[in-house]
Amino acid sequence: MTGTKYVFDDIIVGGGLAGCLMAFELISNGRKVLLIDEGQAHSSSAVAAGIINPITGKKYIKSWNIDLFLPQAVKTYREIEKLLGITILYEKNIVRSLPDISAENQWESRKLDENYTNFIKENADISDFQNEVNISGNLAEIRQAYRIDILTFITSLCRYLEEKGGFLHHTFDVNLLKIEDKQIGYLHFSASNIIFCEGHKGIANPLFPDPGFALTRGEATIINIPESRISKMIKDEIFLVPFGNDLFWVGGGYENVSYPEEITSNHKKIVKKVISSLVKVPFETVEVKSAVRPTTKSRRPLVKQHEMYPHVYYFNGLGTKGSSIGPYIAHQLAQHLLSENNTFEIVW
Numbered sequence: 393m394t395g396t397k398y399v400f401d402d403i404i405v406g407g408g409l410a411g412c413l414m415a416f417e418l419i420s421n422g423r424k425v426l427l428i429d430e431g432q433a434h435s436s437s438a439v440a441a442g443i444i445n446p447i448t449g450k451k452y453i454k455s456w457n458i459d460l461f462l463p464q465a466v467k468t469y470r471e472i473e474k475l476l477g478i479t480i481l482y483e484k485n486i487v488r489s490l491p492d493i494s495a496e497n498q499w500e501s502r503k504l505d506e507n508y509t510n511f512i513k514e515n516a517d518i519s520d521f522q523n524e525v526n527i528s529g530n531l532a533e534i535r536q537a538y539r540i541d542i543l544t545f546i547t548s549l550c551r552y553l554e555e556k557g558g559f560l561h562h563t564f565d566v567n568l569l570k571i572e573d574k575q576i577g578y579l580h581f582s583a584s585n586i587i588f589c590e591g592h593k594g595i596a597n598p599l600f601p602d603p604g605f606a607l608t609r610g611e612a613t614i615i616n617i618p619e620s621r622i623s624k625m626i627k628d629e630i631f632l633v634p635f636g637n638d639l640f641w642v643g644g645g646y647e648n649v650s651y652p653e654e655i656t657s658n659h660k661k662i663v664k665k666v667i668s669s670l671v672k673v674p675f676e677t678v679e680v681k682s683a684v685r686p687t688t689k690s691r692r693p694l695v696k697q698h699e700m701y702p703h704v705y706y707f708n709g710l711g712t713k714g715s716s717i718g719p720y721i722a723h724q725l726a727q728h729l730l731s732e733n734n735t736f737e738i739v740w
């Protein structure tokens with residue numbers, strides 16, 4: 393391509409969880425990757441708790457395709473830890489309150505179902521920290537649940553790529569993209585493929601119009617509970633997630649998207665009230681954050697190959713479950729890019 397100075401195998405636009413998982417899969421297979429990101433501070437990935445919860449909802453059913461996604465997720469995050477010399481995968485049970493008789497019955501029936509055995513702890517146990525939290529009634533405890541430290545992952549991966557000349561801090565302008573038969577050109581860069589992983593901003597990507605988003609905004613409050621012994625994730629009206637060093641992530645609210653993304657003082661008051669009723673000991677609010685999740689109408693991810701340009705891809709719509717779904721999609725898409733196949737079809 394004329395004027396090109398830097399040649400890559402793949403360009404990835406967006407350095408949130410999707411883009412970084414994609415980059416990891418590709419560099420692990422020897423590809424030369426350029427990751428472009430304009431700043432992750434307000435991305436969904438930077439605000440997320442990173443929970444992988446195998447049993448969800450009021451009916452306590454398995455999360456979509458969890459038996460397929462979980463083994464790949466654990467494998468991928470362990471490999472990332474090894475490559476980057478960081479810890480990001482924490483196995484932590486989830487304790488949930490069972491609010492009424494119907495919930496108790498549902499949970500008891502799951503206990504009898506052998507497909508759920510791996511995910512259920514027979515007797516929930518909060519004895520180590522019951523003087524710190526207020527969860528009433530009977531409890532359920534979910535095993536094989538995890539927390540991914542997404543922020544450490546994405547910042548470490550971008551630093552790793554930067555050291556190798558594979559990261560560009562820049563706002564990608566799709567109007568400057570040159571798509572040729574078998575090549576992509578952008579500024580002084582060229583590549584064989586481009587993968588768009590722009591999170592909620594992908595709604596405005598003209599190459600993939602009307603992708604099917606139903607965006608939602610979520611808030612997270614980071615609190616400090618001095619000398620806390622809370623070691624499990626707790627799901628009541630909200631989620632309380634141990635982040636280490638006496639810090640806890642609290643959140644889980646949903647709101648159809650509204651711009652601008654500021655947190656209202658009213659919201660802060662509500663959250664503080666809810667936290668105060670769950671946490672029995674003194675705590676301090678450290679930070680309140682907000683972001684737009686790339687949620688979709690179908691509640692399924694958006695993984696596409698462009699109809700006219702087969703070397704242009706879209707990896708988005710991770711919704712509320714990026715930590716568990718992301719690694720599987722990134723693996724599948726990377727395997728396709730490494731293969732000789734022209735057409736990409738994800739196998740669920």
Ligand SMILES: Cc1cc2nc3c(=O)[nH]c(=O)nc-3n(C[C@H](O)[C@H](O)[C@H](O)COP(=O)(O)OP(=O)(O)OC[C@H]3O[C@@H](n4cnc5c(N)ncnc54)[C@H](O)[C@@H]3O)c2cc1C
Binds near residue numbers: 611682713
């Ligand atoms: C409050 C909250 C709690 C959550 N909790 C969980 C949870 O517990 N478990 C879970 O699995 N998921 C959770 N999520 C969802 C999770 O955050 C997402 O599934 C996932 O992180 C989405 O990643 P992404 O890379 O698709 O998008 P994003 O994280 O939004 O990343 C997109 C990136 O693209 C970049 N970008 C966009 N446009 C451009 C451009 N033109 N040029 C350059 N860069 C660009 C942005 O800077 C950003 O870094 C939560 C989300 C929120 C908001």
